[in-house]
Amino acid sequence: MKTSELLQRIDIPRHKLYYLEQKGYVSPQRIPMGDLEAREFSEADVRLVQAIWKYLKQGFKHKVAYQKALGESDNRPSANHRARRRKVA
Secondary structure (H helix, E strand, O other): OEHHHHHHHHOOOHHHHHHHHHOOOOOOEEEEEOOEEEEEOOHHHHHHHHHHHHHHHOOOOHHHHHHHHHHOHHHOOOHHHHHHHHHHO
């Protein structure tokens, strides 16, 4: 799913989505488009962002919202995502 589609589906501000990516909470695939890159979010990324956003709107801090979102059964990170996450942490 492209960034614009995810923003529309979840109704999360773009800067919040990019912050989640910067922190390593989600890792969309980067697709080269000339001089730029497009982000492609997997369905797992979309579910995780949706859960994190739900907790952020409830007033939780980013790290806690991420941990709570991971606790939801659908949002278990893949082995590849866990390896990338360790590099960020």
